[in-house]
Amino acid sequence: MKNCEMKLNGSILTITVDISKECGKSSSGKSIIIGSTEGNVSVPDKEDIKIGVNVYRKT
Numbered sequence: 001m002k003n004c005e006m007k008l009n010g011s012i013l014t015i016t017v018d019i020s021k022e023c024g025k026s027s028s029g030k031s032i033i034i035g036s037t038e039g040n041v042s043v044p045d046k047e048d049i050k051i052g053v054n055v056y057r058k059t
Contacts, residue, residue: 003035004053008044019057031056 002023005016017035026033035055043049 001035001037001041002033004037005052006044006058008046012044013051015051015053017053019055024055027059029059031058 003018003021007014007016019034021034023033023035025031033054033056035053037051037053038053040050043051
């Protein structure tokens with residue numbers, strides 16, 4: 001994952017992304033990636049639950 005953190009507290013999933021950071025350009029070059037799970041990933045301690053997150057801005 002890039003600049004993306006997940007925490008599970010009981011049944012509450014918290015996703016943290018620092019929007020002041022940049023992780024570089026997207027593969028198309030049309031946007032700047034701020035945070036990403038880089039595809040679908042399992043929620044911590046819940047392998048059957050998946051999540052996919054992309055945070056970006058236009059260039």
